[in-house]
Amino acid sequence: MADSGQLALLLHDGVDAWNAWRKEYKGVVPDLSGAHLTKADLAGGGGVGANLYRANLRDANLFGANLQGVNLREADLSHAELGFTIFGDTNLSGTIGLEYCRHTGPSVVDHQTMMKSWPLPVAFLRGCGLPEALIEYFPSLVNEPIQFYSCFISYSTRDDEFVHRLYADLQVKGVRCWFAPEDIKIGDRFRQRIDDAIRLHDKLLIVLSENSVQSAWVREEVESCLEREQRENRTVLFPIRLDDAVMNTNEAWAASIRRQRHIGDFQEWKEHDAYQKGFKRLLRDLKPENKNGNDTR
Known part of the structure; x- marks a missing residue:
């Protein structure tokens, strides 16, 4: 089975190689903590459950990627491309650069992701297409005071x-x-x-x-x-x-x-x-x- 360095190289090889590896090792949780994945093309990739703690995903292509259950805590997503990306029960706590992601379409951000990762940048939530009313009132749902007047x-x-x-x-x-x-x-x-x-x-x-x-x-x-x-x-x-x-x-x-x-x-x-x-x-x-x-x- 591949180690974290080999997995990172596998991701750089493209989403087809990555998805093939995931299919072969279905029960394995990929550990890519700290991996260097700058500009990696992960469009349409399935990263379900992967550990990407502190991974470098600057300028990565995450269009259509399924990030359900992925740990992106303190990872760097600066200028990553999003669109129809799935954030389901995803850990975005302390994720760097979310406000600078490039949005080429709406994405899914579920309540589990928001509860687990709050606070999240407004620019990121808007880019993902969340309704303004939800963005405005979610802080009160988690008992957090609104930070600024509108x-x-x-x-x-x-x-x-x-x-x-x-x-x-x-x-x-x-x-x-x-x-x-x-x-x-x-x-x-x-x-x-x-x-x-x-x-x-x-x-x-x-x-x-x-x-x-x-x-x-x-x-x-x-x-x-x-x-x-x-x-x-x-x-x-x-x-x-x-x-x-x-x-x-x-x-x-x-x-x-x-x-x-x-x-x-x-x-x-x-x-x-x-x-x-x-x-x-x-x-x-x-x-x-x-x-x-x-x-x-």
């Missing part, structure tokens, strides 16, 4: 580059967010949907810049948000700025924000360290435990 990002299309970066980084960190640029809001067909989306999210994250502060939509959304705060007696509006426009404008809503709120500073967002500093502050403020009756954010 947020709706409102911005000008001219600030697309920044917002797409921010959105991607928030997703990786597990923050549920949705966004729409101001010009989409002009159409009546979209207005109700966007209004509903804003109401359904805990926070309104508004990106203030020279491109947005003079627009009627930003004034309306800020004023509407402030009214909601009064009704619900909690902080909803999270302003961040890309330049000094909000600090210099004479708009009444802007003056109110300057007096009452911390405005997240992303003026130097193209500089890595400055961006990370602002992003870490934003993440901290999106944690529910920071909410209190006297919060002025």
Whole structure:
């Protein structure tokens, strides 16, 4: 019978050789702990019950693979390709790089996998095609508090580059967010949907810049948000700025924000360290435990 090194070589030979070995040794649990399987083509492979603890599966092709009962604890799946992959009673505790997997189709993630491996990255669960409602409420089913408030990002299309970066980084960190640029809001067909989306999210994250502060939509959304705060007696509006426009404008809503709120500073967002500093502050403020009756954010 093959040892772990030989099994790893067998996997590199392709899924046909692997499946043939599994068929011949049906009662054997393959031990591939620590195996180097970078870029291995395991598409359609049957890894049922295998031990892949701390295995290196970076860039591996796991499309259509059956990983039922597989131990992937602390394995590295960074940039692995998934799609119609079966995670059934699979141990994903401490698995590295799940948020960076490439999804070419939906995958199966059962409740046993989730219970055994929780918490799992939101980006991974979304990529596998799990319903948003399940992703949102599963933490409460395992008695884990929700880590971050959800947020709706409102911005000008001219600030697309920044917002797409921010959105991607928030997703990786597990923050549920949705966004729409101001010009989409002009159409009546979209207005109700966007209004509903804003109401359904805990926070309104508004990106203030020279491109947005003079627009009627930003004034309306800020004023509407402030009214909601009064009704619900909690902080909803999270302003961040890309330049000094909000600090210099004479708009009444802007003056109110300057007096009452911390405005997240992303003026130097193209500089890595400055961006990370602002992003870490934003993440901290999106944690529910920071909410209190006297919060002025």
